[in-house]
Amino acid sequence: MKNLKRYFRLYKVLIAQFIKVVLQSKVDFLMGLFGFFFTQVTGIAFLYLIFEQIPSLQGWTLDQLIFIYGFAQLPRGIDHLLTDNIWKVAWWKVVTGEFDQYMLRPMNVFFQVIAEKLQPDALGELLVGIILVIISIPKGILIIDGVHIALFFVSILAGALIYTSIKLFFATMSFWVKRSGPFLQVAYEMADFAKYPIEIYAKPIQFILTYVIPFGFVAYFSASYFLVEKSAFSTIGMECIIAVILWFIAYGYFNYGISKYESAGN
Amino acid sequence: MFVFCLIKKGDSMIQVKNITKEFVSAKKYPGLKGAIKGLFSREKVRKTAVDDISFDIAEGEIVGYIGSNGAGKSTTIKMMTGILRPTKGQCIVNGIDPSKNRLDNAQNIGVVFGQRTQLWWDLPLSESFTILKEIYNVSDEEYEERMNFLNEVLGLPDFFDQSVRTLSLGQRMRADLGAALLHNPKVLYLDEPTIGLDLVVKDKIRQAIKDINQKYKTTVILTTHDIGDIEELCNRIIIIDEGRKIYDGGLQELKDTYGKTRKVTMELRQVKEAEKINWTEKLGTTEDKYQVTTDEEKNQLTITFEKNEIQISDIIATIMEVTEVKDIQIQETELAEIVKEIYNHQFQSEEIAE
Amino acid sequence: MKKFFKTYLPFTGNEIKRNLAYKGAFYLFVFCSLFGSFISYYLWKAIYGSTDGGAIGGLTQNQMVIYVFMTYVTSSIVKVSISEEVSEDVVKGTVAMNLIKPIDYRFSLIFKGIGSSVYRFLMPGIFVWIGVELYSCLVLHEPFTGIVNLVLYLCSAMFSFFIYVLFDFCFGMIAFFTTYIFGLQMVKSAVLSFLTGELIPLSFFPAVFQKVFDFLPFSSMVYTPVMIYLGKYSGSELMFVLARQVIWIVILYALGSLIWKKVTKRLVVLGG
Secondary structure (H helix, E strand, C coil): CHHHHHHHHHHHHHHHCCCHHHCCCHHHHHHHHHHHHHHHHHEEEEEHHHHHHCCCEECCCCCHHHHHHHHHHHHHHHHHHHHHHHHHHHHHHHHHHHHHHHCCCCHHHHHHHHHHCCCCCHHHHHHHHHHHHHHHHHCCCCCCCCHHHHHHHHHHHHHHHHHHHHHHHHHCCCHHHCCCCHHHHHHHHHHHHHCCCCHCCHHHHHHHHHHCHHHHHCHHHHHHHHHCCCCCCHHHHHHHHHHHHHHHHHHHHHHHHHCCCCCCCC | EEEEECCEEEEEEEEEEEEEEEEEEEECCCCHHHHHHHCCCEEEEEEEEEEEEEEEEEEEEEEEECCCCCCCCHHHHHHHCCCCCCEEEEEECCCECCCCCHHHHHHEEEEECCCCCCCCCCCCCCCHHHHHHHCCCCCEEEEEEEHHHHHHHHCCCHHCCCHHCCCCCCHHHHHHHHHCCCCCCCCEECCCCCCCHHHHHHHHHHHHHHHHHHCCCEEEEECCCCHHHHHHHHHEEEECCEEEEEEEEHHHHHHHHHEEEEEEEEECCCHHHCCCCCCCHCCCHHHHHEEEEECCCCCCCEEEECCCCCCCCHHHHHHHHHHEEEEEEEEEHHHHHHHHHHHHCCCCCCHCCC | CCHHHHHHHHHHHHHHHHHHHCCCCHHHHHHHHHHHHHHHHHHHHHHCCCCCCCCCCEECHHHHHHHHHHHHHHHHCCCCHHHHHHHHHHHCCHHHHHHHHCHHHHHHHHHHHHHHHHHHHHHHHHHHHHHHHHHHCCCCCCCCCHHHHHHHHHHHHHHHHHHHHHHHHHHHHHHHHCCCCHHHHHHHHHHHHHCCCCCCCCCHHHHHHHHHHHHHHHHCCHHHHHHHHHHCCCHHHHHHHHHHHHHHHHHHHHHHHHHHHHHHHHHHCCCC
């Protein structure tokens, strides 16, 4: 408990210094935000173009798909905001030996990785997500009651943890391959496709998005809980279970990877 | 196969026991053809960077850890600091095995890697110290006391409010040294602490290291290519080569053992006359104990000889018999040369081993 | 001319070598990047399943399958990004160094890009292409793509490559005016995946938009060669789209030279 308090305090100190640096360059900040915002806008435009041609996609209406799309941005944005520095581990911290720094300080290594940086660009994604969810409310497509609202927030947090775990897992590979950026990139991009109803894909792909790189739970399965009558356990419950299991696998693998760390210069 | 020895906590600050580190990497082939071949090859290359090294370092010692590039210096330091895990063997720093208990070890050590800074690049230096104070859990009183001392020996106030990116190399090194010492570490690891610095700054850094060592009994391990660092600071040096320890002992001892020769250069009126001298007979010694070279253009004669066999006065007396000496210069073998010769494998390893 | 190639071809060779050096990441990367196309294939399959089975956006379901995978092949050989390197050189200040060397900075980047492109054409481009042909012939029972279409496609894809790198060079020059090009890279890749037809065939856009696209270089980057491959153009229309590509190469080349001149002048004044 005392430990937790210390880390909380440290997090504040470290993030505060990061924010000071970011504030030195406001234009950069706005451009990054705009970049991510714009990327999401093209995704919505894609949906509109498709629905010019078809009335519904396997039973889903445009309004429902827009909610799924927007909902998917929320866990993604939260993870992106808080743990973006994991990318640096995958791309160059390990291969250049910059990772040494984490090993020399009396703090948990994973904590140091994420406390080094916030990604303000993620606010672009969060903004799109929040807007799309809010405009979905008056459309009458959502089931709104106390339980659903509570689970809405639970689901977002669990989803973010799934994102973080998957990123951490692929970044950890760099302890062996030195630069695991490409792997992480590919895995992360997979999330884009889980923005659509998973039933449209062939069985093996459904399997992958459900069990291997389970982005299906981040967006589609849990979003559908708010759209149609479904058991909370098979959607949000499973999401939480998967998030926890995935986290332990990724974190364990990360710690194992650290023990294999070779630093640079050899 | 190999035996782990139980290491007791005693007077030693650092105990390194049969430590070995191997790196495994994929084999690379030269050229475009080779690159394609590499794509389909699973051949591995095993490289032993550190090979069965052991030593003990007592509290308060300043030890120079030297060797040529790629000899395994950094790898050893990285194992002692907890960055790398040894393939075999063990090291204990202040009673803690860094590979098992990284967090506690990190609290005990300070590290400065010459080319890399641990400071926050975009922020004023003062901010870095504030953050480090939190990270290492330094209390306000301790912080005050340490900062007073560090300010004094390192002159930090001159640039305490500047952003780190604007510091000169020398300032940054002083700042980094201060940052590594803020939490009063038991052991300070310095990797090339004076690299790229001018002589004045070098002196400052060396003096600071000495002061810290004296005041806090901080154990210091430093790797360096700068012989000056060693002569100024170290009472003991460990030399490694190709991953093996080849010398471990005092500085004077090394000089006495390997700096056996002395060189005298004389400018003469008639160097031709001196060439006729039969040195073996005149000095009453054997031919392998000395070496004579002459330079007729400059009228110079140089004799390299073993100092405990031949007296310099005898040499001068012999010369004076045939010609006049205009100038004379006597040189001891320098540490730099000894070390260079050791790297070049001039000595047999058995000869050097303790 | 001979001297020109002798100067710049080593850039191409080195880039191929550099690419080959990444071995571990390689197999999986190829596999996974294709995986994305497979998912997109299923998405389209579902979309066609929601219609009465006819063509949408001017493409039948079978043509859409070929479209998805040939878009993958095309953009992998065309979209060789050089702007990252430009902006890195700008930030590090190595651009000034390049002014001293007796080589043209842009050409050296383009020839490097050719190396990457050739490499991606061999791996995985050609394998995916063979896969597409076999699939369309054996499963979809469509005829093999004719040799004429194929040659025209390769020619057009080559034009596309030059349009893309010349555009990307201009884009990279933005780094001279803002240090934060990453946000803009995001916008660029989003805009490009949309306007080049990578995400969705341009024929899905409303007519007004398509008119606008005719005056932008983006459709010439991916959409044009793929539609040629599908045999969607013939006669004068074919000549027109190819000519348009050539015109874009000329325009972007001139634009790049102009910006470069401006920038180097500034560089000399400011001292890099």
